[in-house]
Amino acid sequence: MAEIIATEATPAKRRRGQGVGTVYEILKHEILDLTIQPGSPIDEVKLTERFSMSRTPIREALVKLASEGLVVTLPNRSTVVAPIDFQNLAHFFDALTLMYRVTTRLAATNRTEAEIVRIRQLQKSYEDAVSEKNVSAMIEVNRDFHAEIARAGKNRYYTDLFERLLDEGRRLLRLYYSSFNDELPQLYLDEHEEMVQAVADRDVAAADRIAQQHAQQIVRQIQAYITEDRRLNADIQL
Amino acid sequence: MAEIIATEATPAKRRRGQGVGTVYEILKHEILDLTIQPGSPIDEVKLTERFSMSRTPIREALVKLASEGLVVTLPNRSTVVAPIDFQNLAHFFDALTLMYRVTTRLAATNRTEAEIVRIRQLQKSYEDAVSEKNVSAMIEVNRDFHAEIARAGKNRYYTDLFERLLDEGRRLLRLYYSSFNDELPQLYLDEHEEMVQAVADRDVAAADRIAQQHAQQIVRQIQAYITEDRRLNADIQL
DNA sequence: AAAATATTTTTTGTCGACAAGAAAAATACA
DNA sequence: TGTATTTTTCTTGTCGACAAAAAATATTTT
Numbered sequence: 036m037a038e039i040i041a042t043e044a045t046p047a048k049r050r051r052g053q054g055v056g057t058v059y060e061i062l063k064h065e066i067l068d069l070t071i072q073p074g075s076p077i078d079e080v081k082l083t084e085r086f087s088m089s090r091t092p093i094r095e096a097l098v099k100l101a102s103e104g105l106v107v108t109l110p111n112r113s114t115v116v117a118p119i120d121f122q123n124l125a126h127f128f129d130a131l132t133l134m135y136r137v138t139t140r141l142a143a144t145n146r147t148e149a150e151i152v153r154i155r156q157l158q159k160s161y162e163d164a165v166s167e168k169n170v171s172a173m174i175e176v177n178r179d180f181h182a183e184i185a186r187a188g189k190n191r192y193y194t195d196l197f198e199r200l201l202d203e204g205r206r207l208l209r210l211y212y213s214s215f216n217d218e219l220p221q222l223y224l225d226e227h228e229e230m231v232q233a234v235a236d237r238d239v240a241a242a243d244r245i246a247q248q249h250a251q252q253i254v255r256q257i258q259a260y261i262t263e264d265r266r267l268n269a270d271i272q273l
Numbered sequence: 274m275a276e277i278i279a280t281e282a283t284p285a286k287r288r289r290g291q292g293v294g295t296v297y298e299i300l301k302h303e304i305l306d307l308t309i310q311p312g313s314p315i316d317e318v319k320l321t322e323r324f325s326m327s328r329t330p331i332r333e334a335l336v337k338l339a340s341e342g343l344v345v346t347l348p349n350r351s352t353v354v355a356p357i358d359f360q361n362l363a364h365f366f367d368a369l370t371l372m373y374r375v376t377t378r379l380a381a382t383n384r385t386e387a388e389i390v391r392i393r394q395l396q397k398s399y400e401d402a403v404s405e406k407n408v409s410a411m412i413e414v415n416r417d418f419h420a421e422i423a424r425a426g427k428n429r430y431y432t433d434l435f436e437r438l439l440d441e442g443r444r445l446l447r448l449y450y451s452s453f454n455d456e457l458p459q460l461y462l463d464e465h466e467e468m469v470q471a472v473a474d475r476d477v478a479a480a481d482r483i484a485q486q487h488a489q490q491i492v493r494q495i496q497a498y499i500t501e502d503r504r505l506n507a508d509i510q511l
Numbered sequence: 512a513a514a515a516t517a518t519t520t521t522t523t524g525t526c527g528a529c530a531a532g533a534a535a536a537a538t539a540c541a
Numbered sequence: 542t543g544t545a546t547t548t549t550t551c552t553t554g555t556c557g558a559c560a561a562a563a564a565a566t567a568t569t570t571t
Contacts, residue, residue, distance in 0.1 A: 051349070052348050052349050055336075091329065094333065095332065095333060095336050098293075098333050098336045098337055098340075099336055099340050101337075102336075102337050102340040102341060103340060110290050111289070111290050123427075123428075123429065126427065126428040126429065126430060126431075127430065129428060130428060130430035130431060133375065137371065189361075189364065190361075190364040190367060190368060191361065191364065192364060192365065192368035192434060192437070192438065193364075193368060195434075196430060196433075196434045199430070200430065
């Protein structure tokens, strides 16, 4: 799950029509993983060399990333990795919480047995990541776990927005959650368990309650990190 | 507001960096206006001639439209205008109603005076469109009116989704609402008035109530058209 | 030496061309 | 005559090149 994408200089020929897709996927992964710093400029020519393909498919990949808000294109100037929007964190938390609730509720009513199986598999993966203390995997699998629940709800309008929010959350968590802390993962694990149970039981009220609780938990976590960060900066700057 | 975009064969030179933008805007407008039929293929070469520019900027515009779901790209095959998704109308209505409520509520708390002025201007435009019995303008201005309210709420995650939903709704209304009917526009006008008042008064509860009511009104309208349409088809086919 | 102007370098937006796939047409085969 | 196979045509994905902006550098002017 944590593939090393060091050098993409592929001497072997790539299949036609795979170009933009691979560039898009890899860049997206690196942006969400903070492998590329928010705000850092993206050099088209360098990507040209790295992926050994012309600028045309690379530009198309960047256009795609831009319309998802993952990069920002300054006309006639460089495109940069989207900076993390601290101004509107409150709006982010608000939307995230609502989408957590709505998607989990819908999942409880629309889920199939096959979907429950898949969700439980992801839950297991998360458990493994926790026991391995693999922060990177935890963040990524956590996102996939909730995205899978949302998909079981079947409403693509909600899932699209929710996935966008989860991705943004992934960057925020990645930013702060570099050192492992064992209290929270266990709490999340328990909440995940409750959530799956509610969805499996088709208990909408319970699903809603736990989704809200879980969302608030994550919001609190991020806010705590930010506060801590502020304090640190305050010490240094003032 | 209802410009005629007949021939884009611009002999005069276009400013650099304006290419993709114009193509994107014009195509988007035509797709939402049903000038281009849902499902109909998009010929890159024809667009090349029409806009008198090379395929590169046109493709970038199509990529942008694709990532907004307005066109669908079949790999190595043609890209087509996104078909209207009748399968998931229920999900569409659900999301639309929720976004109506959430954005109007937020507008009631976050709106500034300047925004109220702009909203009232759009309300006036809608009124004009109704008295002129200009269906096309009514549908378009109605969308802009609600989008403006949503923007006053300031949460970009909600506004982005809501605008996408309003656009999809625009296509649905355009599809059925070809002949003018004077009952509904007046009803909408009254509801709009109530909505603006609630937002201006910062009355969240009222805003929520009216938003929900208005959404359900629109949902009912579309559903009525679809039912009517089914009956018509039934007569012919069976 | 600092500010303003001119020049060079770099980077982006667009172009025309070509090759890989898919669709359509033509041919062969039963 | 209908089906399978080959050939041709058409469309898409990618490429390398070039020109317009912007940025960086050098030059002139005060």
